[in-house]
Amino acid sequence: MSVSESTEALVKLTNVGKTYKKGKEPVAVLSRLNMTINRGDFLALMGPSGSGKTTLLNLLGGLDSPTEGELSIAGQRIDQLSSGQLTRWRASHVGFIFQFYNLMPVLTAERNVELPLLLTNLSKKQRQQHVAAALELVGLSERAKHYPSELSGGQEQRVAIARAIVSDPELLLCDEPTGDLDRTTADEILKLLQELNRTQRKTIVMVTHDPRAAEHAKQTLHLDKGALITDDSVAAVQVAGV
Numbered sequence: 373m374s375v376s377e378s379t380e381a382l383v384k385l386t387n388v389g390k391t392y393k394k395g396k397e398p399v400a401v402l403s404r405l406n407m408t409i410n411r412g413d414f415l416a417l418m419g420p421s422g423s424g425k426t427t428l429l430n431l432l433g434g435l436d437s438p439t440e441g442e443l444s445i446a447g448q449r450i451d452q453l454s455s456g457q458l459t460r461w462r463a464s465h466v467g468f469i470f471q472f473y474n475l476m477p478v479l480t481a482e483r484n485v486e487l488p489l490l491l492t493n494l495s496k497k498q499r500q501q502h503v504a505a506a507l508e509l510v511g512l513s514e515r516a517k518h519y520p521s522e523l524s525g526g527q528e529q530r531v532a533i534a535r536a537i538v539s540d541p542e543l544l545l546c547d548e549p550t551g552d553l554d555r556t557t558a559d560e561i562l563k564l565l566q567e568l569n570r571t572q573r574k575t576i577v578m579v580t581h582d583p584r585a586a587e588h589a590k591q592t593l594h595l596d597k598g599a600l601i602t603d604d605s606v607a608a609v610q611v612a613g614v
Contacts, residue, residue, distance in 0.1 A: 382542060382575050383409040383432060388441035388451075390427055390598075401427045403598045404441065411542075414569040414576045416589035423595040425579045426547060432577060433466045433545045434458040446542055463491040467536030467574075471548040473528045475520045475535075482507065482516040485535045492539065506534040509572070510564060526557035533564060537574070544568070546578040550585055562588040 390402040402424045409415055417425050430436040431443060434450050437458075443451040445465065453461060467488075475484045482503050489499045507513050510530040520528055529549065536544055546565070550558035566588055568574045578589060586592045594601040 380411045381408045382411040382413075382446060383407070383577075384442075384444045385431075386442040386444075388431065388438045388443055390424070390431065390436070391439045401598050402431075402438075405600055407600060409575065409577065411575055412569070412573045414566065414588075414590045415578065416586035416592045417577060417579045417595060418581070418583075418586055418592060419595035424598045425595050428595065429545050429547055429577065429579055432543070433468060434462050460491075463488060464539055465541050465543060467539070467541040467544045469529075469532055469536045469544060469546040469549045471551040473520070473525075473532045473552075475528055475531060477520050480517050480519055481512060481523070481531045481534075484520070484531055485538050488535060488539050502538050502540075503534075506538040507531075509537065509568070510534045524557075525553055526560060529553065529557075529561050530564065533561070533568075537568065537572070542575060544574050544576045546576060546580075548580060549578060550580070550582065555584075558582075558585065 385405045385407040388402060388405045388407075389400065391398045391400045393399070405428070417428065419425050427436065431438055432445070434453070438451050441451070442449060448461070450458065450461060476487070479487075485503045485506055486499050489502060492499075494502065504513070504516070507516055510533050512527060512530050512534065515523060515527060515531075520531070523531065544565075549565070550561050553561060562585055565576055565578070569576050569590075576589070578585070580586055
């Protein structure tokens with residue numbers, strides 16, 4: 373498949389592979405992936421356990437590096453960055469949303485959201501302005517002073533989403549973001565992600581086992597045994613050489 377000429381690529385993987393060592397034996401988790409994700413896409417990534425979904429997400433977020441191949445985001449080869457450079461790159465380019473929120477229980481909602489900004493050069497006043505805007509976007513302005521123990525699961529995930537977007541990253545990476553939520557609350561969170569994709573034009577890659585969650589995405593991609601599987605409905609994602 374080809375990428376539409378009217379779209380702009382944000383993420384590009386060229387022959388990307390990832391191999392780990394199990395004892396003395398190499399174990400290939402991802403094998404020669406060729407893939408392009410456009411700016412403003414909302415991609416659901418599905419597949420059985422052990423298929424490489426989380427490994428791929430970690431590569432996209434600079435939490436891990438490929439064993440082979442090239443990985444570019446916004447035109448930058450992040451596979452060539454040192455660990456220190458990756459840390460600085462993540463702070464401004466990527467927001468992470470996890471299944472279990474990972475909030476600091478001793479911090480209020482607003483202080484949890486502020487955490488990524490502590491790695492920036494923003495003043496305290498600027499950080500406060502960013503935090504207030506992020507909490508307003510997720511509909512939690514009135515809960516800014518509350519602690520995680522005083523919030524529902526859905527509200528905790530909204531705080532986690534606010535933390536992910538507070539630095540205005542280009543890319544949101546979501547690992548089972550609704551896996552710990554009931555259906556109604558999960559749908560609310562997924563609609564919020566859709567809204568961020570539509571109005572803020574955030575590019576979103578979401579790992580999920582839930583077909584109903586995947587329906588909220590624009591595209592669905594399947595991984596199996598470290599290889600990408602596509603169908604004709606995936607119009608904005610290019611996969612070659614699989």
